[in-house]
């Protein structure tokens with residue numbers, strides 16, 4: 001106990017030493033207004049979409065399949081801008097998605113090079129994806145403003161699943177719009193060949209990325225551009241109730257995590273403000289979902305399709321009027 005006290009006092013002393021020294025004159029920039037920053041980010045993103053064209057590699061089965069390179073359209077050049085693919089009937093196709101967060105509606109652009117032929121993740125599943133990330137900046141030199149792109153990361157051969165519940169919001173909002181490809185093939189040299197996977201590019205305003213904090217070499221308040229290939233997905237069960245999160249998607253739109261506050265989440269059965277994928281008692285009848293999907297005779301959970309239904313036709317765990 002005394003030892004603990006000693007450490008505590010030491011900690012306080014150390015902290016106060018730090019807070020009293022040198023940095024008294026340093027100023028901390030207040031958090032920027034989300035709406036103003038978003039307007040500025042969208043100007044940068046739309047300029048990027050209007051002034052660049054893409055070159056896509058078609059090389060089925062090879063690691064560079066669907067690699068995409070952005071190049072500035074030269075003066076007088078006739079290359080189609082990325083923006084010219086907006087709502088295209090074929091591919092590439094530039095689409096956008098409204099994302100409500102921080103009391104504003106973000107416009108998240110994403111370019112579909114190929115949709116994929118397999119399964120789509122929901123917005124909290126795991127993804128195995130190769131990707132390349134760039135940040136966009138307007139740099140002013142001698143009165144001339146230039147849009148610059150800086151690559152900060154590239155993962156060509158991903159080794160681990162990344163949970164969309166933990167990545168930046170822009171990722172979780174974009175990946176459910178894409179699908180994986182054919183079943184991966186393990187080749188004789190030990191590498192894996194992926195074909196017909198979904199591939200695209202997302203253009204993320206800073207409010208759906210790192211915003212004021214930045215990350216590593218990424219400065220604060222910069223929009224990010226990620227090109228990516230969706231190789232595989234992993235179904236996760238965030239609340240550990242035995243129902244994978246993608247099956248806790250009541251309206252089937254592949255988005256179970258609602259970002260905006262004060263908005264009714266269609267995937268919250270008992271309406272307690274806790275979405276089913278993180279609610280251990282989905283129907284709020286005080287019987288946990290884990291218990292409601294268990295076969296009382298064996299103590300083992302029923303397979304999802306065999307979970308008993310009530311007279312209402314709803315499954316036990318989604319009907320507050322019945323339980324085991």
Ligand SMILES: [Ca+2]
Nearest residue numbers: 237239241243
């Ligand atoms: Ca679950």
Ligand SMILES: [Ca+2]
Nearest residue numbers: 270272274279
């Ligand atoms: Ca709930």
Ligand SMILES: [Ca+2]
Nearest residue numbers: 283285287288
């Ligand atoms: Ca229940």
Ligand SMILES: [Ca+2]
Nearest residue numbers: 316317319322
């Ligand atoms: Ca119930």
